[in-house]
Amino acid sequence: MRQPPVAGHIVWQLISFVCFFGLWELVGRWPISATFPPFSQTLLALWQMIADGSLGNAYLSTLQPLVIGIVLCGMAGIGFGIGMGLSRTIEWFSLPIFIILQAAPMAAIIPLITYLYGIGLTSKVLAVILLAAPVIVMNSYKGIRNTNPSLIQMSRSFLGTRRQQVVKIILPHAAALIFTGLRLGLAMGFIGVVIAELLITPTGIGDLITYHSSVADYPKMFASIASIIAFAAVTIHALERVERRLFPSEIRGA
């Protein structure tokens, strides 16, 4: 899988930030819409929310289902994906379903979950799991399936047992894609928890967004939105760097 070109120097990144925020400031001051605050006001609102603790509380509330969901989903998903990769029977039964699930808008099921499980932690955890599971399972599966057949023949030629093959060759080889699956799953998890909070319940970041929207406090609403996007971006980027260090492309091999 090809890596996208790296953004480049710190200088370029700074220029990029300046351009973006500068543009935001300008557009905000333009009298097209009262609902679009300039960057400076948004920044101020952000600071206010950090100071009065509302942002902190919201994140605590949002991160709970996210972490729980990803951990559960990760363990079960990776396990199942590996099972799919190693067993033709399991693959036969599950592959079509997961292919469809990967393409499907799972978000459609979230309202149903709300009506079923109420507006608590369970619903949100389920929302995370629903959205993250397909990509985690499929990536683990592909990691196992795409093992270089030459390596497998090599282990057979040296009389390796199936168990040795799985443990010493297939799993290390799949580790890189499994990790990628987790990273992508986390991204989906963020999406799931945000949708859940916007739809379901008065807690967390989603609540901050809808509340401030309803009282027309647009700087604070924007600030909440920007904060969750920034948070997700930073977390996922950090995981990408960990991934690059753990699995440099040379060690991924063929």
Place this chain on the structure above:
Amino acid sequence: MPDDAIVEVEGIGKTYPGGVEALRNVNLAFPRGKLSTLLGPSGCGKTTLLKIIAGLIPHNAGEVRVNGKKIQGPGPERAFVFQDFALMPWATVLRNVAFGLELRGDPRAQREATARRYIAEVGLSGFEASHPNQLSGGMRQRVGLARALAVDADIILMDEPFSSVDEQTRRKFQEDLLDLLRHRRKTVIFVTHSIEEAAYLSDQIALLSPRPGTVSRIIRPNVDRGRGADEIRRDRNYLDTVDEIWQILKQYV
């Protein structure tokens, strides 16, 4: 069948699912302690035959006997060297060379000591801690060769081992291989499409003709290898052999 044949191939046939008949009625004997080559153009089934002898792919007809006994898949007396090296990219050279021993269950200290010995033999001392991506193609194949030697199998099967390296490295390899084998009683079955390589290395050459693969001729070059590596390519028998083979294979190109 001449000499003491350690590997006998009798009536081997192989048809791939889909109908492609790769091999038909192949009969060969490989003498103990000698280097035999399977030579032929692309599509003649030489790699297929080698993998059948290795026990890596099943055959549809006939049987393969090693030391008189029918084979049932891979065995400890046969070691394989792969064309694309088949090294584990996440493991060091040391671990890769010791892999056959690791699968066998040898204790760590013992297998690492053995591995180090063979790493030195193939000329890679100092690279024990490197990863395959840090090595050139030629060096990677040496790792593959060391791995095959380390399990101390009687028979080494080599699938176009030098085709992925450049000409100069290849020549060096051929010389080194002869050197390595000189002091050991190993039987080598070698697959190549290079006529010169076959004539240079082999005690026996089996020419395979394509579609479906069968043995068209067996040639014993009888080249004098005693006078040094460089002299081999000027040996009368070597040159005659190359000529003879080319005349036969020309018609298949």
Place this chain on the structure above:
Amino acid sequence: MTLFGKKIPIVFSLLIWFIVWEAIGQAKFSPIIPPFSGVIQAAITILPTEKFHTAAMISLRSFGIGMALAILAGIPLGILMARVQGVGRILGMWVNIFVSAPISALVPLLMAVVGIGETTVVVTVFLFAVFVIILDTQIGVVHADRSLVDMARAFGAKRHQIYTKVLILSALPEMLAGLRLGAIRGVKGVVIGQLLVAIIGVGELFELYSQHFLMEEFWALVVTVFLFAFAVSEAIAALERRVEYYASAR
């Protein structure tokens, strides 16, 4: 999987699942899982209705316009970012951020600025799809075979010819991959946008059915929308397969 010696195509596993669904439904295992036959019946009932047609039309329209905009904006931008260093560096970071960010968080923002209606959904589809299209187009062009471009120049190709005859074709596999991912995201965008806006399209229907526990209708709609997403994805995948043959020869 083989049965009686014959290989059974993997699609048949879905049939098994439908049978299992029917069994679970008949056993009244859970209030939210009606028998599959009930779902089929509901589908047959609601699909031809006026209400569904309107919802489907609105949704398809939003999807179509949003995707068209995403493609029109995304592909040129991706090419620009690949060919002009400065643009790539400045925008690169933002594309990378937004390609995996929870864009659904932006929907309330859109509702505040643009209003509650179809436009919001169109913009949602656009935002969901455009970033992955930009990214994959950029990757495709960046990795386009250097020697092919040199070859074209050596034979006297003009600027625009290099683009049309070499670069875009060389990048086509990646671009189609981006398009497929973009389309899948686009469908998610329609559903999520409409769920949040809640008064139009299939999103409204989903809310309606969930609220009134009309489970058979709900699942019928779910299956329909899921199949649509899958169909779109497979259609583009078929295109991808047609150009795949030269991807490996690069």
